[in-house]
Amino acid sequence: MIPLTYMMSLSAIIFAIGVAGVIIRRNILVMYMSIELMLNAVNLAFVAIGSRLGSMDGQVIVFFVMTVAAAESAVGLGIIISSFRNRDTVHADDLTLMRW
Amino acid sequence: MPPFVYIFLGALAIVSALGVVVQRNPIHSLLSLIGTLLTVALLFIAEDAVVVGFLQIIVYAGAIMVLFLFVIWLLNLQVETGPTGHLALKIFGWLGAALLVTELFFILAPPHLQVKFTHEPAGYGSLASLAGKLFTDYLVAFEVTSVLLLAAVVGAVALARRIPAAEEFRDVKEPEKIAS
Numbered sequence: 001m002i003p004l005t006y007m008m009s010l011s012a013i014i015f016a017i018g019v020a021g022v023i024i025r026r027n028i029l030v031m032y033m034s035i036e037l038m039l040n041a042v043n044l045a046f047v048a049i050g051s052r053l054g055s056m057d058g059q060v061i062v063f064f065v066m067t068v069a070a071a072e073s074a075v076g077l078g079i080i081i082s083s084f085r086n087r088d089t090v091h092a093d094d095l096t097l098m099r100w
Numbered sequence: 101m102p103p104f105v106y107i108f109l110g111a112l113a114i115v116s117a118l119g120v121v122v123q124r125n126p127i128h129s130l131l132s133l134i135g136t137l138l139t140v141a142l143l144f145i146a147e148d149a150v151v152v153g154f155l156q157i158i159v160y161a162g163a164i165m166v167l168f169l170f171v172i173w174l175l176n177l178q179v180e181t182g183p184t185g186h187l188a189l190k191i192f193g194w195l196g197a198a199l200l201v202t203e204l205f206f207i208l209a210p211p212h213l214q215v216k217f218t219h220e221p222a223g224y225g226s227l228a229s230l231a232g233k234l235f236t237d238y239l240v241a242f243e244v245t246s247v248l249l250l251a252a253v254v255g256a257v258a259l260a261r262r263i264p265a266a267e268e269f270r271d272v273k274e275p276e277k278i279a280s
Contacts, residue, residue, distance in 0.1 A: 001101075002101075002103055002106045004217075005209060006106060006110070007143075007147070008205075008208040008209070009201075010110045010113065010114070010143075011204075011208075012200070012201050012204035012205055012208060013114055013117075013201055014113060014114065014117050014136070014140075015204065016197035016198070016201045017114070017117040017118055017121060017197060018117070019193075019196065019197055019200055020121055020193045020194055020197035021120060021121035023189060023192065023193035023196065023197075024121060024189060024190050024193040024194075025121060027126060027177075027180065029126055029129075029171065029172065029175075029177065030120070030121075030126060030129050032168075033120050033129055033130065033133045033168070034120060034121065036133065036137075036160075037117055037120060037133065037136060040136065040160075043140070043144075043156075044140055044143060044144075045208070047143075047144050047149045047152060048147055050149070051148050051149060051220060051224070051225070052217045052218075053217065053218065054218045054219060054220045056224070056225075056229050056230060056232075056233045057233065057237075058149075059151070059152045059225065059230055059233075060234055060237075060238050062144075062149070062152050063152060063155065063230070063234065064238075064241060064245065066155060066156065066159050066160060067245050067248070068245075068248065069160070070159060070163065070164055070252075071248050071249055071252035072252075073164050073167060073168070074167065074252050074253065074255075075252050075255045075256050075259065077167055077168070078255065078256040078258075078259035078260040079259055080171060080175075081171060081174065081175070081260050082259050082260060084175050085262070090177065
């Protein structure tokens with residue numbers, strides 16, 4: 001089995017790319033995809049450590065993270081659609097007011 | 101699993117993750133994201149988390165990404181033209197990401213983790229062992245998850261619904277704009 005350092009480095013790099021995506025991109029949808037990227041990086045770390053500890057807890061946590069991500073993306077995309085309907089934009093810099 | 105498979109999958113995951121951030125067309129970003137999710141799913145399977153790996157493909161790369169695709173179609177998003185952001189923000193973003201990698205690398209380096217690694221027991225990663233854990237130790241969390249999903253469904257429908265009052269408000273507002 002490959003050393004844990006490799007898996008953790010890979011997870012850290014993907015997480016950092018996700019963070020960079022949220023900071024750099026101004027398209028809300030792409031920022032949202034970057035958040036999914038970060039969630040996946042954390043899942044990868046959970047699975048890697050879990051398999052080395054011989055415990056199933058890591059995989060159960062990954063299962064819950066996936067469920068929460070599904071719920072989050074349903075609500076988040078609903079928010080994006082309703083804000084687009086009111087403002088006709090998905091550019092994060094144009095959405096500065098909480099009311100319309 | 102030979103090490104070069106891990107290296108190959110890792111490189112593929114990093115390249116497609118970079119694609120999510122760099123592409124200017126949202127559809128291309130989404131395709132890169134699906135590539136990342138699939139390679140991460142393969143890494144899960146290589147790490148003996150077979151059930152979770154397949155769940156990742158079905159739930160993430162299947163259901164959630166289709167949701168994203170529908171939203172992109174619905175909003176009719178085009179290729180972004182012109183500068184996508186501030187240059188300072190870009191420099192700050194990539195620099196911050198590099199710093200974060202270094203920091204995480206030092207924190208998560210195995211000598212610091214202070215755990216005792218063992219060999220996997222028989223049947224590790226099987227559906228039976230996952231379900232056994234899920235329906236005993238994590239039963240309460242599992243049941244609460246159903247409430248969360250119900251709340252998410254109701255919330256998503258309520259948010260995406262067209263509200264008549266907002267429409268009236270908009271119709272009143274339009275002539276004012278022309279007048280002014």
